[in-house]
Amino acid sequence: MLASDIERTFDRYRDLLEDLSFPEVRRWKEADPRRKAVGFFPVYAPVEIIHAAGMLPVGLAGAGDRLDIQHADARFGSFICSIIKTTLELGMTGHLEPFEGLLFSSICDSARNLAFVMKRNFPQKYIDFLHLPHNPSSPASVDFLAAEYRRLIGQLERIGGDYSEEKLRAGIALFNRQRELVRELYAIRAAAPHLLRAWECYVAVRVGNVLPVEEHIALLEQVLAAAPRRDAKKRDSLRVVIEGSFCEQPPLEVIRLIEDAGCDIVEDDFTLAQRWFTEDVPAVGDPVHALAEAYVNRSVYSSVRHDFRKPRWLGLAEKIKASQADAVIFLMAKFCEPAYFDYVPFKQQVELMGLPHLALEYEEKLFTFERLRTEVETFVESLVFD
Amino acid sequence: MAEKSEYRGNIHQRQKQLMLDWYGKLEQAASGDEPKTCSLMVSGNCVELLEAFGIVPIYPEVNALQLAIRHQSLDPILAAEEMGYAADNCAYVKADIGCLLKGITPTGTRLPEKPTLVLCNFVGCNTYLKWFEHVAKFTGAPLYVIDVPFLRTAEPSKEDVAYVVKQLHELVALLEKLTGRKFDPDRFRHAVACSARSEELWSRIKHLAKVTPSPFDAYFDAITLMGPLYVYRATQEGVDFFTDALAELEAKRSAGEGVYERERFRLVMEGPPPYPYFRTFRDMFAKWQATAVASTYSTVGGLWEFGFRHDPAEPFESVAMHMIAQNVTNRNMLQRYDQMQRYLEEWKADGVIIHFVKSCRLFSAGQGDMRDYFSKQLGVPTLYIESDLEDPRYFAEAQTRTRIDAFFEALEHSKAHPQPRPTVAKGTQLCVLPQA
Ligand code: SF4
Numbered sequence: 001m002l003a004s005d006i007e008r009t010f011d012r013y014r015d016l017l018e019d020l021s022f023p024e025v026r027r028w029k030e031a032d033p034r035r036k037a038v039g040f041f042p043v044y045a046p047v048e049i050i051h052a053a054g055m056l057p058v059g060l061a062g063a064g065d066r067l068d069i070q071h072a073d074a075r076f077g078s079f080i081c082s083i084i085k086t087t088l089e090l091g092m093t094g095h096l097e098p099f100e101g102l103l104f105s106s107i108c109d110s111a112r113n114l115a116f117v118m119k120r121n122f123p124q125k126y127i128d129f130l131h132l133p134h135n136p137s138s139p140a141s142v143d144f145l146a147a148e149y150r151r152l153i154g155q156l157e158r159i160g161g162d163y164s165e166e167k168l169r170a171g172i173a174l175f176n177r178q179r180e181l182v183r184e185l186y187a188i189r190a191a192a193p194h195l196l197r198a199w200e201c202y203v204a205v206r207v208g209n210v211l212p213v214e215e216h217i218a219l220l221e222q223v224l225a226a227a228p229r230r231d232a233k234k235r236d237s238l239r240v241v242i243e244g245s246f247c248e249q250p251p252l253e254v255i256r257l258i259e260d261a262g263c264d265i266v267e268d269d270f271t272l273a274q275r276w277f278t279e280d281v282p283a284v285g286d287p288v289h290a291l292a293e294a295y296v297n298r299s300v301y302s303s304v305r306h307d308f309r310k311p312r313w314l315g316l317a318e319k320i321k322a323s324q325a326d327a328v329i330f331l332m333a334k335f336c337e338p339a340y341f342d343y344v345p346f347k348q349q350v351e352l353m354g355l356p357h358l359a360l361e362y363e364e365k366l367f368t369f370e371r372l373r374t375e376v377e378t379f380v381e382s383l384v385f386d
Numbered sequence: 387m388a389e390k391s392e393y394r395g396n397i398h399q400r401q402k403q404l405m406l407d408w409y410g411k412l413e414q415a416a417s418g419d420e421p422k423t424c425s426l427m428v429s430g431n432c433v434e435l436l437e438a439f440g441i442v443p444i445y446p447e448v449n450a451l452q453l454a455i456r457h458q459s460l461d462p463i464l465a466a467e468e469m470g471y472a473a474d475n476c477a478y479v480k481a482d483i484g485c486l487l488k489g490i491t492p493t494g495t496r497l498p499e500k501p502t503l504v505l506c507n508f509v510g511c512n513t514y515l516k517w518f519e520h521v522a523k524f525t526g527a528p529l530y531v532i533d534v535p536f537l538r539t540a541e542p543s544k545e546d547v548a549y550v551v552k553q554l555h556e557l558v559a560l561l562e563k564l565t566g567r568k569f570d571p572d573r574f575r576h577a578v579a580c581s582a583r584s585e586e587l588w589s590r591i592k593h594l595a596k597v598t599p600s601p602f603d604a605y606f607d608a609i610t611l612m613g614p615l616y617v618y619r620a621t622q623e624g625v626d627f628f629t630d631a632l633a634e635l636e637a638k639r640s641a642g643e644g645v646y647e648r649e650r651f652r653l654v655m656e657g658p659p660p661y662p663y664f665r666t667f668r669d670m671f672a673k674w675q676a677t678a679v680a681s682t683y684s685t686v687g688g689l690w691e692f693g694f695r696h697d698p699a700e701p702f703e704s705v706a707m708h709m710i711a712q713n714v715t716n717r718n719m720l721q722r723y724d725q726m727q728r729y730l731e732e733w734k735a736d737g738v739i740i741h742f743v744k745s746c747r748l749f750s751a752g753q754g755d756m757r758d759y760f761s762k763q764l765g766v767p768t769l770y771i772e773s774d775l776e777d778p779r780y781f782a783e784a785q786t787r788t789r790i791d792a793f794f795e796a797l798e799h800s801k802a803h804p805q806p807r808p809t810v811a812k813g814t815q816l817c818v819l820p821q822a
């Protein structure tokens with residue numbers, strides 16, 4: 001890819017992410033009538049296992065502002081975040097038709113209940129709920145999770161999956177490669193943010209939600225090769241960490257406006273699915289066990305993963321130090337209870353470190369951004385003129 | 387004028403005394419090294435294991451509800467919001483954290499500043515995890531999380547049970563370390579045996595509500611009995627209390643006494659009550675002489691009316707089973723629909739009240755779908771109302787009253803002119819409950 005083509009690539013992938021008809025999923029399935037796709041609700045799913053069953057794992061990320069909510073409000077009323085409703089609405093308007101299966105996991109109470117409401121409303125689909133362990137201090141949690149993954153494998157086979165251990169090992173290696181490239185992308189962001197804008201990095205990572213992993217790897221390799229050759233000027237910006245957007249995603253415009261206001265987003269917790277493990281998952285031995293062990297011991301910290309051996313505010317502290325950030329922006333989805341709760345200890349930690357912070361709230365379906373823009377601009381100005 | 391509904395027999399006085407004794411023990415713990423204490427959650431609690439060590443449970447939820455019922459919840463909620471908690475965080479947590487910071491307790495007696503252990507028995511509610519993580523952070527007490535797999539299949543798998551049993555053994559080792567006491571298996575079995583007896587009695591009380599008129603209200607009155615159920619279930623005092631409670635209510639039943647002069651409506655209640663307006667809310671139903679004959683909220687601590695008991699022959703396994711499968715919070719939404727459906731049929735109820743509680747997404751997320759299922763699919767008269775269980779700012783009294791009145795007017799009409807309900811074949815049941 002030429003450095004000058006890179007912009008067009010980002011635009012193309014942005015358009016793809018905004019297309020609610022899942023064109024890439026349909027295209028992949030058309031190549032062979034036996035192919036099946038399994039959608040997963042954020043934040044994490046064992047994509048390697050879905051892949052090893054010969055199916056396409058697809059990360060669902062709500063519908064942004066591109067779907068009118070007609071049915072879902074009556075099922076999930078007030079005080080519930082938007083992605084719950086847009087996901088249900090996607091189902092009720094036939095948009096999830098390309099998926100034979102849908103996976104949910106134990107991230108929060110709303111998502112958990114959504115799994116079962118979906119089950120009632122779409123009885124013809126395979127809909128499952130994975131319990132991801134919350135007590136990693138117990139040696140039993142790896143065995144439990146391995147059993148949970150084996151249960152999933154059994155269900156995927158039931159709906160026509162063709163699973164083998166060999167394929168799982170190969171899949172683990174592929175997804176390791178994907179995560180390695182994403183880490184490299186973030187390394188560029190931290191070292192030379194002007195070479196890769198945050199929204200570009202975001203699009204390049206998030207498109208991994210809907211592309212076959214092999215294609216995503218190729219795309220990431222191209223971006224990584226082209227980025228250093230870009231003709232872009234260094235800016236004098238504030239280095240910020242974004243925390244709180246782990247599930248429902250902010251509109252792209254919000255990411256852009258934060259940058260435009262003079263911030264370089266050097267770290268974030270957007271679309272964690274492609275960054276879930278901090279190091280490679282071993283691709284040898286019993287792969288199911290390896291994947292379970294990696295979840296328990298090698299996962300990123302997140303507001304929806306619980307590990308009382310190490311509080312997640314210390315995870316945030318490490319992230320801030322490693323990325324040499326000057327400030328933290330808490331960017332939280334409206335009605336996202338895990339983000340709201342974590343805000344308190346996170347804020348205390350950031351204050352302990354003597355860093356400025358700003359709390360912002362968004363909804364995926366937001367379409368006027370003036371208030372947010374003003375808040376970020378005021379925040380940046382207050383720091384620049386300090 | 388609303389009819390007087392609240393039943394005030396001996397059991398009411400005795401439960402009050404039992405709860406005061408409990409707060410007394412906690413006050414004693416606050417001033418010295420004994421008794422040892424442990425914070426834990428009401429739902430799917432493993433109080434039997436604590437009892438085996440002579441550890442007194444602290445239930446922040448019970449404190450929060452006491453506070454709300456006494457109209458004292460707003461101050462601590464505001465204090466927590468001042469710290470950064472959001473308007474939309476569960477207000478139980480905010481009230482508890484606010485109290486912790488301001489040293490407020492529901493009875494004015496002291497609570498231990500730092501429990502021996504903060505034990506998060508995670509049974510479904512993700513808020514529990516955050517709540518206890520914060521409590522441990524703010525008090526400096528050690529934290530342990532028992533991860534209970536959510537019931538995502540009809541029955542727990544043997545791996546689910548093994549996972550919880552292993553963690554219970556780890557907890558035993560931790561409690562030995564923290565208390566300096568050796569685990570006494572006989573004392574544990576005795577606690578489990580007491581629980582089994584309390585549960586049998588509680589279950590029989592709940593089945594009394596099957597008769598018409600029901601001798602007690604299985605929502606509003608059940609709450610009176612729930613405190614002892616959590617705090618004393620695994621002790622002889624608990625067994626004695628429930629023995630007397632059953633005898634008292636059986637006597638009412640034999641005398642044909644109901645909650646009201648005349649029981650006009652029988653209801654199934656879903657969701658926690660609005661504690662800050664508990665009396666006002668109750669009166670809205672009393673006005674129509676409507677009795678709750680069953681409620682999902684009263685199965686938060688355990689689901690015993692369908693037959694489950696703790697088992698002294700398998701103490702660890704039965705504690706694990708209780709935590710995984712036998713409390714409403716760890717069961718999935720569709721299993722809750724089935725539970726309510728059984729109440730409707732077996733307890734012969736006329737309709738369902740769904741109380742959406744803003745704080746509690748565990749209960750309320752998706753209750754609109756529940757309304758759709760009951761009203762459209764099953765043709766059951768269903769009312770959906772919204773408020774909160776702890777935060778007094780979310781109770782719209784006039785609006786709630788109007789909607790409740792309208793519901794009963796319609797229900798009265800439909801009782802006078804019954805229409806056949808759509809029949810739902812047994813095979814289409816969503817997730818079947820184990821039979822008693
Ligand atoms: S945005 Fe937050 S509240 Fe909503 S589903 Fe995701 S984790 Fe749950």
Ligand code: SF4
Pocket residue numbers: 476477478479511512513514745746747748749775
């Ligand atoms: S969310 Fe509901 S179940 Fe959980 S702590 Fe709050 S009130 Fe209790």
